[in-house]
Amino acid sequence: MKIGSRVVGDDQPPLVIAEIGINHGGDLSVAKHMVDMAHSAGCEIVKHQTHFVEDEMTEEAKEIFPPNANKSIWDVMAECSLSREDEIALKEHTEQLGMIYISTPFSRSAADFLHEIGAPAFKIGSGECDNLPLIRHIAAFGRPIIMSTGMQTIESIRQSVDILEASGVDYALLECTNLYPSPAEIVSLKGVSELRAAFPNAVIGFSDHSIGPTMALASVALGASILERHFTDSRYRVGPDISCSMDPAELKFLIDRSREIFVARRNEKQRSAPEQAVYAFARGSVVADRDLPEGHVITEADIWARRPGSGEIPASEFDSVVGRRLRVAKKRNQQLSWADLQQR
Numbered sequence: 001m002k003i004g005s006r007v008v009g010d011d012q013p014p015l016v017i018a019e020i021g022i023n024h025g026g027d028l029s030v031a032k033h034m035v036d037m038a039h040s041a042g043c044e045i046v047k048h049q050t051h052f053v054e055d056e057m058t059e060e061a062k063e064i065f066p067p068n069a070n071k072s073i074w075d076v077m078a079e080c081s082l083s084r085e086d087e088i089a090l091k092e093h094t095e096q097l098g099m100i101y102i103s104t105p106f107s108r109s110a111a112d113f114l115h116e117i118g119a120p121a122f123k124i125g126s127g128e129c130d131n132l133p134l135i136r137h138i139a140a141f142g143r144p145i146i147m148s149t150g151m152q153t154i155e156s157i158r159q160s161v162d163i164l165e166a167s168g169v170d171y172a173l174l175e176c177t178n179l180y181p182s183p184a185e186i187v188s189l190k191g192v193s194e195l196r197a198a199f200p201n202a203v204i205g206f207s208d209h210s211i212g213p214t215m216a217l218a219s220v221a222l223g224a225s226i227l228e229r230h231f232t233d234s235r236y237r238v239g240p241d242i243s244c245s246m247d248p249a250e251l252k253f254l255i256d257r258s259r260e261i262f263v264a265r266r267n268e269k270q271r272s273a274p275e276q277a278v279y280a281f282a283r284g285s286v287v288a289d290r291d292l293p294e295g296h297v298i299t300e301a302d303i304w305a306r307r308p309g310s311g312e313i314p315a316s317e318f319d320s321v322v323g324r325r326l327r328v329a330k331k332r333n334q335q336l337s338w339a340d341l342q343q344r
Helices: 028-040 059-063 073-080 084-096 108-116 132-139 158-167 190-198 214-221 248-266 273-282 315-321
Strands: 015-021 045-050 100-105 122-124 145-148 171-176 203-208 226-231 285-288 303-306
Touching: 015 028, 015 248, 028 045, 028 084, 028 226, 028 248, 045 084, 045 108, 059 073, 084 100, 100 108, 100 122, 108 132, 122 132, 132 145, 132 158, 145 158, 145 226, 158 171, 171 190, 171 226, 190 203, 203 214, 214 226, 214 248, 226 248, 285 315, 303 315
Parallel strands: 015 045, 015 226, 045 100, 122 145, 145 171, 171 203, 203 226
Antiparallel strands: 285 303
């Protein structure tokens, strides 16, 4: 798939998405500073959350308190959302830095707004992963879609994937655990492999809410092409997502290490050129294990394999030497050559 100018897939370095989300607390200047910090860490893409509360929730939401907040979900989003004008300004600021700006729309009007301002792709959060009418509405725009699959099973997301397939859009599915933060006991790295097997047309990634980079980096080894983590300029900020957010230093670490793992993941099982010098001394050569006279028929007890590997007969040919007659006498620990042996 392609998001803006960035190609994403198995043959490309992992795309690390810094999710600013609502960590800015509704302050545009803070949001811009977070984008600046993500840019300084080498990040290519930031993700926002677009909340138009009146179209997103009903009054009942004012009585629902998330596990990671001390106020209702309505109040959290109302306080942390940006105005339309501010979000446009944030997108422009991001793009002026040469970065890609995407966002998660949590309502139909938010999706329409992002379409109108030219967002190059849409993110669908885990909470909307089975919101079929919203997925259908977003897919109709014809732009790439990244969908998190937290709180779902392979079977429960099939209807949503069917909508994406039918629409013809490029799409990615992210393994995700929706607890903030997520302890290792409930994170599913196996989910990355299961998504790859179940949905071969999808780009597969990992949306991480754990502490530290370990799970996200491990997912790259399993084939994740997209890594998404919450991001903040400082861990000392207050907010429901700060506990599982990375700071600029951690973001840079994740970008750099994920690219290393990507390279190593693609290397074939073979002896590399730099290993050749090691191979020359590290392997064993067949040697006489005691003094052996000319004409002696070699038994297994007469020989052994010892370093270095400079001898003509490697340890792997040990069995081929047994039963052969010596043309010349050999001293203990003297390397054998094929010319020392009579033909069978």
